Structures are given as C-alpha cells and as structure tokens.
Amino acid sequence: MKLTFLIACCVLFLGFPVAGFAQDTPEEAQPADSITTPIPAPPGNVTAWDTENDHGHSVSLSWEPSPDDGTGLGNVIGYIVFRSDSPDGPFVDRGVQPAGASGHTDVGSKEEASQDYMADYVDYYYKVRAITADSLVFAESVMVGPVQSYGQWFNTGRIPVLVFVLCFMAITIFFIQKAKSGANLFVRRLAGIEAVDEAIGRATEMGKPILYVLGLGTAADIATIASYTILGRVAKKIAEYQTGLIVPCYDPITMTVAQETVKTAYMDAGRPDAYNEDMVYFVTQSQFAYVAAVNGTMLRERPATNIYMGKFYAESLILAETGALAGSIQIAGTDEIAQIPFFVVACDYTLIGEELYAASAYLGREPLLLGSLKAQDYAKAAVIILAILGVIAMNVGLDGFKDLFYISN
Amino acid sequence: MFTPAPLLALSSSTIGVSISLGLVGLGMVWMLIRSLRARDVDRRIVFLFIFISVSAPILFPITFSETPTPVVKKLFDKVESLPADSKVLISFDFDPAMAPEVQPMADAFTRHCMAKNHKVIFMSLWATGQSLLNQTMRAVLVTEFPEKRDGIDYVELGYKAGNEGVLNVIVSNFRKMFPTDVNSIPLDSIEIFDKIKSCRDLDLIISIGGGKPGIKEWVLFVGDPTKTPIGAGVAAVVAPQLYPYYPKQLLGLLGGVKGAAEYESELVRHYPQFEEVDKPGLRMMGPQTFAHVVILAFIVLGNISFFVSRRRASR
Amino acid sequence: MKRSSIIIMLVVLAMFVISWLAKASSMAGVEDHNIWHGFLITFSAFLTLAILSFLYKDNPFYKFAEHLFVGVSAAYWMSMGFWTTIVGNLIPRISNSLSAFFEVPPIADEWALLLLPDSVTFFIPVILGIMLLLRLSRNMGWISAWPLAFIVGSTAGFNLVRYLRSDFIEQVSSTFVPLLVDWQGTGHFFSHLNLNASGQFVTMAGNWVIFLGVMCGLIYFFFSKEHKGIFGFGSRVGIWILMVTFGASFGYTVMGRISLLVGRLTFLFGDWLGLIS
C-alpha cells in the first residue's frame, strides 16, 4: 500500500516530466529516484548464444531472475533485453519478458531493408534490465558478448519427423515389394465404394448422367489426387455402361488433370469415341459461384447419382441438400473434418476421412496401391501400440517417453 | 413492393410479432397433425418456416427482456459504480469475422462509459482491429456524443504490433509503447494521460475479442501483475474456455450475441436515452432464438411422423 | 416461352422499375447520383431474391443470377491474379522497363537459386506456365504434364513432412494421457468420489474415454482386417463415438448459420425496403 502510494507520488511529481525520455538508454539512470522506489537486484548469470535450428538472424538469452522478482523486494515486474553492436553502446530495446521469465529469444528480420534487420556473423552485446513499476527505477545485468548469429544446415529439433519419414517409407516400400511379388493383400469392403458401382448401374437404367464433383481442392491437394483415381475408375465404368458424365471443376489445373484422367479412362474402356471434352469443364474459381452453378446443374440435368470426393468447405451442405432435393443418390468423401458431419447427415454414403484415401487404393485394385494401404494399417497398429506404451509410461512416471516425440520448432 | 411499408410502420412491433408468432405456432400445430398422420412435409414448407421465423423478429424487433446473468451483471455494475472521470481502457482484439458477434459489445461498452463520463482509452492488439475501432468511434462516439472531445474525454491509441509484448510494456509504461496516439499527438500533451503512466493507473480494462492475443493475455500479463480489474467480451465459441478465469481474474464476461444482448438491455434499463439507438445484440437475438426453436421443433416433428409411420408399418 | 412466364417476367420488371424509382427518390438529396445508386441497390436486392427463389424451384431469375455470377467472378479472379501475381510478383523481378510501365517498384535480386539473378530464375515459371497452355494444341499436349509434375511433386513433398508432423506425431504424443489422475489408492478414490467437473473421477473418466475413443476410432479405420469379434466390437465403439461427434458438431453450427441469413434479410428489409430504421 505504502509502496503504491510512493509510486503514485513519484509518478505525479517526478515521473511525469522525465517520462518524455521513457525510451531512455541504460546509461541515463536517475539516481534521484532510488529514494522513492528501492532499486532491485539485477538478473544474474546472463548467457547469450546463437539460436539453434534456425535460419540465423536470431540470438537466445537466458538469465537467473533477479532475487527481487517475486521474492525479496518483489518489485520486479519484468525484464527488458537490450542489444548493441559495440560493447559501449548505444543499446537498443529488443523485447520484454514478464516477471519470473528467465530467457528471451531476440529474433531480427532477415530482410536487409527492414528496420530490425539483424546481420549474421556480426558481434552483438547484450544486457538484461530488471524493471519496476517505475520506469526510472531498474537494475541491469553485466553485459554479455560478443555473440554471433548464423543459420544451421540441419534442424536437429526435427529428428523425430525424419525418423518417422524413414520408417514409413521403409514399411511402404516393403509392402509394395510384397504386393509386386504377388502376395494377395486382403482389404475389407467399404460400403461407400460398393455403392459407387450400383449407383452407376442405376444411372444406366434411368438413362441419366452421373455428376462427379472434385471439390474445392487444388490439383496438388492430396484429397484431390485421391479423387482423381476414383474419378478414373468411375469414368471407366461409365464408359462401359455408356452413361453420361458431368464433371464441373473449381480449379483450372484440377480441370486439366480431370480431363486427362477421364480421357484415359475412356480409352481403357475401349470407347475413346464416346469421350467428349465438354464432360469436364471449368466453372469459376469462386466458391459460391461454383456452388451456384453446380446446384443449377443438379436441378436441370437431374443426375441419377452425385459423387462428391475431395476437399469441401462450407458449401458441402448446400450441395448435398440440393442433391437430395433433386432426388439423386449421393456418395461423398472428404478429409475436411469440419464438413464430414454434413455429408454424413445429408448423403446416402460417406467416406469418412481416411476412407477416401483407402477408396482410391481399393478402387485402383493395383497391388502397388494396396501395398501402401497395408503400410497405413501397420502404421495405425504402431500408433495403437505406441499410445498404449505412452500411457503406461505416463502412469509409471516415465515422462522421458513423451520427449521422444517432442519436436522443437 | 412498397405497399407493406406504411402498414408495418403503423403496426406496433408487438402486434406484428404476435401475429407472426401465431402464424408459426398454427403452422406447427398443422404440421403436428400431419406428422401424427405420418405424413412428411415438403422441405419448402420447412424453408418457409425458417424464413418467417427469421424475418419476423427483424421486421418487428422483439426485444426479449434479457435478465442479465451474474457474469454479465457484475461487469455492468462495475462500469456503473465507477465514479465519473475514471480511466477505462477498451481494447479491440478482434477481426471482421468475429465483428458481428462482438462489435455490439464494444459499442455498448463505449456508450455506457460515455454516459458515465468516464475517460476512455481505445487501443487494439490486432491489426484488423484498427478499422473496426474506427467504425465504433464513427458510429457511436462522434454521432451520439458530439460534445465529447478527443484527447480530453477519450483518446485513440490504435494498433501496435507485438501482441503480448505490447502488454508487457504498457504494464509498466504506456509511453514506451505508444509515444503518441493515432493522430501522432504525443501522450504527454494529451490531458487524459496526465495521470496515467502504466496500466496500474487504470480503473478498468475491457478487452473485446476471442482470439490470441486476447483476454487470456490481458489477464496473464496485465490483470494478474497489476491487479487492475479486467472485463471481457468474447465470441460464444471461446466463452467456455474463459469461464475458469471468472470471477477471480476476470471481473465479468460477455459471451456471444446473448451476452451482448443482456448488456444492451441492462444499459437501456439504466439509461432510457438509449432506447432509440440500434441494439444489434438484442436485434440478432430474436431471429436466432426463434429460428433455433423452430428447427428443434422440426426435429421433434420429424421423429413423431417417423415413429407413427413405423408403428403403422409394424401393424 | 409460355404466356404465363412472359407475364411474370413483365411483372417482375415493372416491380424492379418501381422499386428503383422509389429508392432513387428516397435517396434524392441524401446522395448524389441517387438514380445510379438506387439502381445498384435495387439490382443487388433483385439478385438476392433471385438466389433465394431457388429454394422454391429452379427458375429463370436464378439462372440469370447464377450465370452472371459465374462470369463476373471468373473475371474477378482473373484480374486479381493478374494484378497481384503477375504485376505484383513476377514483373518487378524480371524486367525493370516493364515494372516501370506498370508503375510497380522493381524487387531487388536475392541471388537465391544457383546464383542466378531473379530475372532469369523467374522465367522458369513463365515457361512452365506456357507449357501448361500447350495442352490446347493437339500434338504438344503431353508437355503440359511437366508443370503439373512440378506442382504436384513439390506439394506432395511439402505435405508429406508437415502432415506427418502435425497430424500424426503430435496427435499421437498428445494421446499419452494419465489414466490415473493423482492416484492415492483405491480407498481414497472411492471415499472422495464426486461428480463435479474438476473432480478426480470426472477427469479420469474423461481421459479413459479419450484414450479408448482414439483407439476404437483407429480400429474403425483399419482396412486390412474384417471387422469381426473383439475387433468388430472395437470398430463399432469407434463408429459410435464418431457419430456422437458428428451430431455434436452439427448442432454446434446451427446458430452461426442462422446469423448469416439475418445479415441478408437485414439488407433486404433495411438497406433496400427501408422497413427498419
């Protein structure tokens, strides 16, 4: 209480006129103020080093909190880190840490044009200042330095990722080899996929086309890539049954790919004559304009079946409901978790998340694709085992186990 | 196309809304009967119901008298109980996407503080908050309180980059982070700041947002060290995550449209002069609840007709 | 065209004109170019209604709005892309004279790739782009696969590591939850048994559900084994949990979706018809 009163006085009478120089460099401390607020002890044992696993332009610091931080006088409310490129200043403010903090990372810009550009391979000197509520009362650590920043060529923090990448590659390649050697790999049936076939049959009977929507993904979205395989299979069947196919596209590159896929499918089916460039066409690259157009198509062409496979966002429900309105059978598949519920609710069959990828392998029926599907399953088994081990470890207090998975930056 | 206009103008909103309520109610009864006969309704009828239930409360603004929940009341009472000329900081920590939900709160807070003659400091931790801040200043301050003068009754510090860093500095010294206000007038020559050095000198801090940096940061970096009371307004989605801080670290919390509506109605109860001003919170409230109830009703109806038809089938 | 539809057309047209004039007159004095602004607002109101009319059934007005929307939006993205990417990003790097023509500041070389200046390296995407356009030609079409390969390949590599990290490793490690929260013996557990949300029992139950839920979910996504026996049970539990989640997220979204409609109707009743102050 008394303290706050003192602070208030100091702010009123002394603080204010001087506060103009608030951005004061460490040199000009005002001994006069020490009467009002006791000066805290400085942070001890400051060390500075180049930040690991980064592109350079950054230095990390650590220090022991001032004895008056929390304990002692308890008037330290934070720390300011100062940097200079020469031992005798001028020092500039490089960031603030709250009370109790014992470290800071000084990250500069890598753009030479930028204000806080921080050059690599240059000597820097650091000070840490313990600040109190009164900006004129503070204590500074001894200066540390010189320290240089530079970029690394390997990110040790990401070793776990590397390990997993290699393991996964190994499993996949192993099973692909196995598949090549003709071992038959069992894959359980997926309701959604079985449905595709009968849906095509139904469309043929009704003499109505099939609408295939690749979603809003770009050509490189993995969901879209999986969708191509399914499209290829569907198109092949359609070509055999001589049913109509409509593929409106949102992304121009996706369109070119889809055209390629459908064309080949028709050739494989031995009916290149039946293929027609306008089956696969570009609409527009604007979400709701695309939806508007597809909705229109649904109500005008009255497709027997709508297949939605790929990436979908808010439009998922609009599409699915309009499709239901048009009385089409609807089969959906997406890895966009937020949208799965709407498809589940509004469609007849839904491939949930991973099933979409499984479907592409399952439909392709190529041993190679199935091989990688096996690899996925074994990875999942590994996850289950790891999770069980991890839980046990947690409960017997082996926290080290979790650190095996720790990825720094 | 314009014929309804005079009619609506004449009809007091209560009549209008009761009519539409009756319509919807009757419709529901009719559908209940249909469902009991196990007949499904065409979805167009569903659409129609939604349309009516949303548009009616918009046309005849039905303001359910919101009785504020304690978590809102406490915040209101705090602003109310502060003596005139208290220093209140309002931080706009949100973006246009969140704005429909939380901007009403910002407006309500601003009105309340102005009515109580508090000195208000506006700032934002979000780059996108700046424009929304200006929006509130234009819509509320300049138009409704022309007598209030910039720099004396309120000051706009605007946006400063640095997220929590900003808070870390202003906790000890505003001038370090904000040498000037948005109009680049040095704080030293701004009357409000005569007596303000750091966040400690504020009587109340209100953070409006729902993302990071936001309420959590204000509590951890400013509220806890300085013991300055902090109030918050957030999007409905994030409200549950903040309840743990109430009441120890958070004075009060407005959650989503509902919270805004409660505050607005409380405001009107104390300050009748705000009867006329637009109350988006309350306005949004009607349609949302109304339509929401209708949807729930539909789910129930759907199941009734389903069960009836199934019993028929089993017979 | 049937007579009835012609009549409808005329009626709508008449209403449009009326509302336009009314709007314009109501804006007179308040705004300059009130005729033009009246038209714009009336037109966007018309488009709004046209789209909404789709809820009843497909109709010429919806078709009109839809086709207009498609054309305009495609052009919009084209212009956007041209100005932001070609003019904003490509030209300043490859040619000073061109950037002078477009009045954009040239971007300094970063000598990034193989020590070639940007002005050279940035011709590569242009060439790839042109290759893509070549697909329009009958006999050179095959070359369009090259830029495709570049895009697909690099994004595949990009996705592989990032998803492995964020969707796999980090998710797995966050499944390591303590199943015995501050366990002080069975006796203590049952004596302190209570149902408040932060209580030991509830947290523990929660952790168990999370752990088993993830397990069963994964089992459901197992493809190389028939879902039978204990395995089948696991997958069934998995799908139950999935369904609960889907229901929950659906219910969660409802409120937000309604406010979208509120926004539109406020435009119709307020900005256009001026029924709400």
Added chain:
Amino acid sequence: MKRQVPLALVFIFGIFMIIQYFIPHEKSEWVYEFFLDWIYIIGIFALALGIWSLIRVSYDKIKYRRPNWQYAAITLLGLFFMILFGFDYGRHIFSAEGLRNYMFVSFFDYILIPIQATMFSLLAFFIASAAYRAFRARSALATLLLLAALIIMLRFNPYFGAVTPYIEKTAGWLLNVPNLAAKRAIIIGVGLGIVATSLKVILGIERAYLGKD
C-alpha cells in the same frame, strides 16, 4: 520421354521439398519461397486455361442452341465487362488502378458480394431441412447422432441452455471429451492417408493425375 520426364520431376521436387524441411538455413528457405511464388505464377496461366474452357463451353452452348443457351450469353457478357473493367484504362491501359476502377468495384460490391452472401445464407435453410430429414431415430447410430445434436443445440439455445445446468455440463463434456477423441482418431487417419498418398505420388505409384498411359 512423355512418361518418364514428369515422373522424374515429381520425384526430384518431392524429395527436395522433404529435405528442405530439415534445412533451416536461409538458402533453403529462399528456394522454398521461390517455389511457392512459381506455383502461384503457373496458377495464373492455368486460370487463363480455365477461362478459355469457360468461354468455349458457353460459346458451344450458344452455337448449338443447347438448352439454356441464352444464359451462357449472360455469362460471357459478365466475363467480358468484368475483365474490361479489371484491366482498366486509368493512367494508361493496364495501370495498377485496375482493381480500383469504379465499375470494377461496384460490380464487386453490388453483384458478387450480394450473390455470394445469399448463397452462403442458404445454409440457414438447408441446415434446417437437413435436420428435419436426417435427424430421425432410424437406427442406433442415427439416434446417437440425433441425441448429441439435440443436447448441443439446447446448450446453445440461449433460453434452454442457460436454465438447465445439466445440459450445459453434458454439452461441455461432449465437446471436450468424445469430440476430442473422435477428431483425433480421424486426424491421425487422415494424416496417414495424406502421408501415404504423397509418398505414392513421389514414388510414381499413384499417377492417375498424369492420366494413365
């Protein structure tokens, strides 16, 4: 040539991107940023391709008087004018004012925005009809779906949710516990699927996107 080169490219760039992820050094960052820029630039050419396809399809529609051919004309008109305004004649044709051209902006504000917002707002109707149609206790699973949805909806209905703390608690639990578990299971699965598929692409096993030979 026609087959091998693309597959080789995919492999090279794929592997490069994987390696790049482990090299924090500026140089690798630069290359990475360049690739992203490149992809955007190629995208624009592709967009031109798309516009071409749009024009051709609409043109054919008109030429062969396909059903609704009149509307195709509207599409073309909209396209034409918007591009015209977009490539504005401010200071000289192709001035960067393109996007600030008055007509361009008004087209955006009074055609694109209203239609877009309205399309989006259709969700309010569809979410209702979907709920009515699908939330029926047909089977055990459907019932679970229904109950979960009901509880959450009651929770977020400001009038029921507030009054019954029980619903509030249950809803909170649903969102924090089973929801978390299921989402995590899906995410892990999807993650695996994506990783596996990317790998297949890089190794040239999954090549549907090139069109089979």
